[in-house]
Amino acid sequence: MLAIVAYALGVMYTPGPVNLLGLNVGINGQARQSVGFCLGVGTAMLAYLLVLGWAGAAWIDDGALVVVSALGCSYIFYLASKIARSSVDLSEPDNAPRLLSYRDGLFMQLLNPKAMVATLPIATLQFPAADIHGLSLVLWAFGLSMLAAGAPGSYIVIGSVVGSRIKSPAIVKGFNWLMAGLLVAVALSIGVEHVWLPLTARS
16 A cells, blocks of 8 residues: 555656646745645546546546647646736735636646546556555545645745745746746647647557
């Protein structure tokens, strides 16, 4: 069972689009307003773990993954533009426009093909191997989803520590643009790997 936790920590806490967003929110001084974002990420992971744990991987065919990936790329582009256009007010961070919400966390993770692929080994291999099913599956799924919610939360904390030492709005704005650029790169990477290559392989 430690292998399940170790794998989950490895896939959830490494840098990715969701965690990069958390880092950006922390630097912008909006940690308190972004609790909903973390809960949205956790809710999405809970849904994946429960559905895949009960139904298995049969419902995830290549076509469905391509559609989810395309929608995910579009949503990441949307969030990148949202971050790039956000205003910076270091004097009143609580009154600044909220960068991320519960809905953003939920949709971002539901439409993240890597989240789906990452939960497959847990739900379809590790759970059955550890004889986790029924009520224990629900409890494990809930615990791992809280672990998932803590991943962007940890990046938000790191961003808050770094952001508290930054006094120049121009630096924060530049960091916002950097994060937006990184998100665009992530979206393009997902688009090539999970949309373009599968579609061209069929033709």
